Amino acid sequence: MTLLDSLHSLHRAAPMRIDPAVWPVTARVDVDGRLCVGGTPLCDLADQYDTPSYVIDEADFRYRARRYRTALRETRIVYAGKALRTTAVARWAADEGLGVDVCSPGELAVALRAGVDPRRIVVHGNAKTTCELREAARSGVGRIVIDSGTELAMLASQLRAPQDVLVRVTPDVDIHGHAAVTTGVTDQKFGFAIAGGDAETAVRRVLDQPMLNLVGLHFHLGSQVADAEVYAEGIRRTISLMADIRARHGVVLAELNIGGGHAVPYLAGDAELDPAVLADAVDDALDSACGAERYPRPTIVVEPGRALSARAGVTIYRVVSIKRQPGGRTFVAVDGGMGDNPRVALYGARYTVAVANRHPLGPTHPVTVVGRYCEAGDVIARDVALPMDLHPGDLLAVAGTGAYHHSMASTFNMVGRPPVIGVRDGAARVLVRRETTEDLLARDTS
């Protein structure tokens, strides 16, 4: 190959490598073809911290947070930390002026240890225990979102001081066909249905409890919602409920939390919910619904999780073996898998994969990237184009792994969970260390 030929093939290969829609904002390919994030080549991180590892681009997370703040100026933004929960990430969220959602005592502990102002913490969960509710209230959390009649009574009995609460309602907006997971309809476990009057009854019961200070309503429609119009419909239905509550009980609720679930792209061309488009839809819905009911505009709260953290993360894996099966499919096995990424097995999620340690020159072919776990569903990406000369020892990077990977990881097969490595301006640091076999054995006390 002449130099000119290789420059031509470089030119062909390079744009394929980093689609800015799916990779972190700082992702670059250097002259040696190495994929870099946060100013650091991923292969250097692999050498230093081993594989598999989650790499989190701090600049990407902060960039997403700022886009939300800029687009939704009058809206409070609360980071749904279950997407990616570490003290550093909670601190970045707080630094950027965001509140933090928690849905377990462990998540609350992380937020508090990170120094998040408790008043900016929102507590969720459909099965909070008495003890959890008491501890949350004692730590001074800003909002507890009530999700059942039992919880309402338990919380009221535990309080020594008034607690601001929201009631979670289901506006019955079906996002099916718009999104991956649906929670805004009535036939699922979360919330009180507006239709049929459950939500209204819950509100009345909260208003009867002097220690519960009802500040507003909450709904969450599901995940990977790309169409802003479904939030508008949710707003119209809840404003109408708020107007009914005003008529019956004489209270004006001043806060409406419309949840998260904003879609992010995992593959080139996937739909994304742009915060600016959401802002317009929210504004129009408030104008019409509040206008029609002559209801004062409530403060809107949004709770993006994935939209803030997904694209900040890439997972790096080392290729361990490559096998061509008689059916014709080529399997590329790496040193991680469903333990660090359960989303393929759970939801059939799709991912973008790139060679991270060199220019992927030459022809490509479709392969299936699989993990190292003893389970046939242990797949990372089906039918992705990777170079035909891929070989054991090459480094692969998977994009869009900053949400629901670290936080959903398991220790299946007694494989310890990967570390979370934060990168920024050419420097890397361990945010969460790798889980060792000793860690796993330490829990086995028999």
Ligand SMILES: *Cc1c(COP(=O)(O)O)cnc(C)c1O
């Ligand atoms: C999970 C969850 C979110 C965040 O969902 P994303 O899809 O990560 O944006 C927001 N609010 C509530 C109540 C949730 O349960």
